[in-house]
Amino acid sequence: MEQKVDTRSRILDIAxxxxxxxxxxxxxxxxxxxxxxxxxxGFFYHFKxxxxxxxxxxxxxxxxxxxxxxxxxxxxxxxNDDPLHCMLIGLKLLAEMLEEMPTGHPGCVIASxxxxxxxxxxxxxxxxxxxxxxxxxxFRGMFEEIAKVYEPxxxxxxxxxxxxxxxxxxxxxxxxxxxxxxxxxxxxxxLFRTFLKLLFSPxx
Amino acid sequence: MEQKVDTRSRILDIAxxxxxxxxxxxxxxxxxxxxxxxxxxGFFYHFKxxxxxxxxxxxxxxxxxxxxxxxxxxxxxxxNDDPLHCMLIGLKLLAEMLEEMPTGHPGCVIASxxxxxxxxxxxxxxxxxxxxxxxxxxFRGMFEEIAKVYEPxxxxxxxxxxxxxxxxxxxxxxxxxxxxxxxxxxxxxxLFRTFLKLLFSPxx
DNA sequence: CTCCGACTGTACTGCGAGTCCAGTTGACGC
DNA sequence: GCGTCAACTGGACTCGCAGTACAGTCGGAG
Numbered sequence: 001m002e003q004k005v006d007t008r009s010r011i012l013d014i015a016x017x018x019x020x021x022x023x024x025x026x027x028x029x030x031x032x033x034x035x036x037x038x039x040x041x042g043f044f045y046h047f048k049x050x051x052x053x054x055x056x057x058x059x060x061x062x063x064x065x066x067x068x069x070x071x072x073x074x075x076x077x078x079x080n081d082d083p084l085h086c087m088l089i090g091l092k093l094l095a096e097m098l099e100e101m102p103t104g105h106p107g108c109v110i111a112s113x114x115x116x117x118x119x120x121x122x123x124x125x126x127x128x129x130x131x132x133x134x135x136x137x138x139f140r141g142m143f144e145e146i147a148k149v150y151e152p153x154x155x156x157x158x159x160x161x162x163x164x165x166x167x168x169x170x171x172x173x174x175x176x177x178x179x180x181x182x183x184x185x186x187x188x189x190x191l192f193r194t195f196l197k198l199l200f201s202p203x204x
Numbered sequence: 205m206e207q208k209v210d211t212r213s214r215i216l217d218i219a220x221x222x223x224x225x226x227x228x229x230x231x232x233x234x235x236x237x238x239x240x241x242x243x244x245x246g247f248f249y250h251f252k253x254x255x256x257x258x259x260x261x262x263x264x265x266x267x268x269x270x271x272x273x274x275x276x277x278x279x280x281x282x283x284n285d286d287p288l289h290c291m292l293i294g295l296k297l298l299a300e301m302l303e304e305m306p307t308g309h310p311g312c313v314i315a316s317x318x319x320x321x322x323x324x325x326x327x328x329x330x331x332x333x334x335x336x337x338x339x340x341x342x343f344r345g346m347f348e349e350i351a352k353v354y355e356p357x358x359x360x361x362x363x364x365x366x367x368x369x370x371x372x373x374x375x376x377x378x379x380x381x382x383x384x385x386x387x388x389x390x391x392x393x394x395l396f397r398t399f400l401k402l403l404f405s406p407x408x
Numbered sequence: 409c410t411c412c413g414a415c416t417g418t419a420c421t422g423c424g425a426g427t428c429c430a431g432t433t434g435a436c437g438c
Numbered sequence: 439g440c441g442t443c444a445a446c447t448g449g450a451c452t453c454g455c456a457g458t459a460c461a462g463t464c465g466g467a468g
Contacts, residue, residue: 007414022322025229028455039416041460046414049457114382115316118226128382154398160391163379164372167392171375175367178318178332187364188371191399194358198402211445232424243447245429250445253426 008046008056010036016057020106024054024116054113055124061109062131069138072097083145084200091193094169095186105185111170136162150200168192212250212260214240220261224310228258228320258317259328265313266335273342276301287349288404295397298373299390309389311381315374340366354404372396 014035018027029050033043047053076090098105113120113128139162147158172185218239222231233254237247251257280294302309317324317332343366351362376389 023320025320026322029457030455040457041417042415044457110382111315111378112319114378115311115319116227116229117381118230125382129384132379132382153402156395156398157391160388160395163388164375164392164395167372167375167379167388168368169375170378171368171371171373174315174318174374174378175336175371177321178314178329178336180333184364184367184371187361188368191360191364191368194360195399195402198357198399233426234424244426245448246446248426 007036007038007042011038011043011046011053012057012060015053016061016106019057019112020109023112024050025119051121051124054120055127058109058113058124058127058131062127062134065131066134068097069135073142082149083142084150084196087142087146087196088193091165091189091196095189095193098172098189099183099186105173105176108170108173110166111174132163132166135166138162139165146200150202152199153201154199156199164192211240211242211246215242215247215250215257216261216264219257220265220310223261223316224313227316228254229323255325255328258324259331262313262317262328262331262335266331266338269335270338272301273339277346286353287346288354288400291346291350291400292397295369295393295400299393299397302376302393303387303390309377309380312374312377314370315378336367336370339370342366343369350404355407356403357405357407358403360403368396 011032015027015032018031018035029040029043033040036043047056072093073086073090076086076093079089080086110128110131113124117125136159140158143158143161168188168191169185172188175188176182176184215236219231219236222235222239233244233247237244240247251260276297277290277294280290280297283293284290314332314335317328321329340363344362347362347365372392372395373389376392379392380386380388
């Protein structure tokens with residue numbers, strides 16, 4: 001049973017690296033089993049089909065991403081108790097993290113999944129949906145805390161503002177991928193930060 | 205020769221609809237030729253392979269999108285000569301247009317292409333890149349006009365601000381696709397508009 | 409010693425991309 | 439009216455990859 005966990009996550013590691021680099025469809029099972037040094041039969045022992053692999057990858061990815069956000073904003077909170085400054089510091093840390101990744105960010109599986117929809121079953125799509133709704137809830141909560149302290153200068157839809165965090169990151173990653181530049185995502189986050197500063201700045 | 209143009213664009217129509225709905229890889233040539241009522245041989249007569257099809261689709265799509273932006277901001281200019289207000293009106297029109305699309309927006313081929321990278325050759329990727337750089341140039345020009353009249357309240361990187369238009373649209377479309385909601389993209393654009401209003405509002 | 413979970417290995421089906429090519433059809437130029 | 443050429447049709451084929459089926463192996467827990 002040691003082996004089971006081991007091999008399974010080894011497959012996920014290899015698959016994730018390949019998928020983030022080339023896309024899901026362009027990654028063959030042949031290639032994964034070669035990388036993980038197992039037989040084709042071994043692969044299908046762990047995953048019913050490619051869909052099951054996609055599902056497991058998404059689950060793991062979302063978990064990691066959530067842990068990352070938890071950690072990021074916890075660190076931000078330690079540095080400053082004010083909800084607005086906590087948000088601003090958290091976003092700064094996020095931008096820095098994205099910038100530090102040498103090969104550029106691995107690219108977000110969410111967008112990739114969204115645009116290859118029909119390749120996946122309903123379970124995978126629903127997982128994707130729930131992940132984004134989770135982030136909406138997370139950031140909405142944070143923005144409500146901020147709004148309690150700082151009256152927004154313009155009326156905003158809180159759900160949309162929360163979605164903008166995800167949207168700006170996703171959009172930035174799309175640009176980055178397409179342009180072959182490497183800091184678009186972090187620049188976009190920094191601009192969003194500027195937006196928040198202006199939106200919640202005291203009305204003199 | 206009438207036929208040639210006719211059949212070719214009929215293939216592109218069918219393919220575009222299918223690809224926007226299901227993604228490129230999930231769309232088979234079989235299905236395209238059935239829809240266009242031609243033989244497999246006929247398809248390969250017009251397009252060397254799926255890559256050539258992708259390239260032609262992208263070219264057409266980018267042209268349409270550029271014409272759309274031209275038209276949108278020309279209409280906005282007619283309504284108001286001030287560069288900031290022209291931008292704000294143009295974005296409003298864009299948001300409304302996205303909202304009016306009954307099935308939600310067809311989804312942006314750019315993002316889809318970016319995330320399926322290795323499926324395509326260098327030509328397709330470069331086309332994609334140039335399209336985004338074109339939008340950067342377009343919006344950067346507009347923002348520079350605005351900045352001549354209105355001093356930005358916070359320092360911003362003009363290229364990044366220009367990219368934010370594309371990024372917010374792309375990001376919004378990703379959310380929309382993944383969430384199965386229908387107005388995320390337009391909401392994101394409206395939020396970006398709020399950002400611009402705050403950024404370029406007269407410093408009291 | 410035996411059972412079981414984690415595999416290996418092989419052989420097979422089926423699908424879709426892409427190739428090759430021989431033949432048809434209709435418009436146009438002469 | 440005849441040849442030519444572009445725009446196809448239709449069919450046969452190869453290849454790579456997903457997925458199925460299943461028989462056999464191997465090592466550790468009981």
